[in-house]
Amino acid sequence: MTRQYGIIGHPLAHSLSPLVHNWGFSRFGIDGHYEACDTPPEALSAFMARFRQIPMAGLSVTIPHKTAVMAYADAVTDLGLEVGAVNTLYWRGNVLWAENTDVEGFCRPLVEAGLSVGAALVLGCGGAARAVVVGLKRLGASRIAVTGRTREKAEALAGAFDLEVVDWEARADYPAQLCVNATPMGMLGRLEALSPYPSERLGPGQAVYDLVYNPRLTRFAAEAGHAGATVVSGLDMFVYQAVEQFRLWTGRVLPAEELRPLLMQALYGEALARG
Structure with missing residues (x-):
């Protein structure tokens, strides 16, 4: 059964996270799918209820939810508490953890x-x-x-x-x-x-x-x-925070040297990616 992942934030029209993580699933032969879930603040509670019902296997979190989403996790890492914001939700057994991979x-x-x-x-x-x-x-x-x-x-x-x-x-x-x-x-x-x-x-x-x-x-x-x-x-910060998210979800390490040119092509065009 395909494991579901996603990113919540608002707005999300230009998020590169689906490109990154779906590429990672394909590269490692993982049966997973990642999608952008545009979620305004007033919809956060309903989304997190669906997150647990499905349940989704992991979640990226961006503006404006990095602090508010902590209340919906079962536990927050020491780093997440230190920063006062998180950008990743992941499961360990039946416990939903909130972490900050931006650091x-x-x-x-x-x-x-x-x-x-x-x-x-x-x-x-x-x-x-x-x-x-x-x-x-x-x-x-x-x-x-x-x-x-x-x-x-x-x-x-x-x-x-x-x-x-x-x-x-x-x-x-x-x-x-x-x-x-x-x-x-x-x-x-x-x-x-x-x-x-x-x-x-x-x-x-x-x-x-x-x-x-x-x-x-x-x-x-x-x-x-x-x-x-x-x-x-x-x-590079975006690359490495995504690498750490993927590791938390799958135990696999995305190769940054392959991911970086993929993102450069998406952002700046093929000619610059080759250059």
């Missing part, structure tokens, strides 16, 4: 690039920023500061994780060796022309990590590369 997704590219974190500045204070902060702490960052255009939100995040707070207007004055963009600035569409950081303050010896991966090269990443900074792509 692993964030950390893995930095480890593979051999980058020492040092002092880090997190640009943005939403849900993605929480996973970033926990990841930076796990990597042993010497200092972590958060900044956002709304001071109150930055202070709330800083208070939850014992961070420094930097005024948005003074963000370039913070001595960051790593700057992480956890805002939607640079995202394909109406935000594409924006960057969260002044280009004139970027340079060699810095690293930037842009969680936005569409377009392939955001303004922030392009300006950082031009200035001689090391650039880490948010696509």
Whole structure:
């Protein structure tokens, strides 16, 4: 019998998760099917009731449900509790667990690039920023500061994780060796022309990590590369959080070196994927 998986969030029109996981099922010969289930907040309770009735074998969770869905799990991992948000539901026996694989997704590219974190500045204070902060702490960052255009939100995040707070207007004055963009600035569409950081303050010896991966090269990443900074792509975070989800569900490890070009082709076109 085909095992059912899916992703919930709202909106979900452009989710790449079905491509990733259905490819994984095919690659390993697993009888599974994964689909996008657009679920507005008011429909979450009814969906989770159906999730258990079917029952579905696993679930990815994205905005706006990463915190609310925790109440529908039987247990939440220590990491999920630490972050205060989860993105994966999986079964162990008859127990439905909630986990956060975004932290692993964030950390893995930095480890593979051999980058020492040092002092880090997190640009943005939403849900993605929480996973970033926990990841930076796990990597042993010497200092972590958060900044956002709304001071109150930055202070709330800083208070939850014992961070420094930097005024948005003074963000370039913070001595960051790593700057992480956890805002939607640079995202394909109406935000594409924006960057969260002044280009004139970027340079060699810095690293930037842009969680936005569409377009392939955001303004922030392009300006950082031009200035001689090391650039880490948010696509790698997406790849590794999905690899960890698939492992939790199936015990199999998706090969990132095969998955990455598949996603690049879907996002940017075949010519760029080959390049």
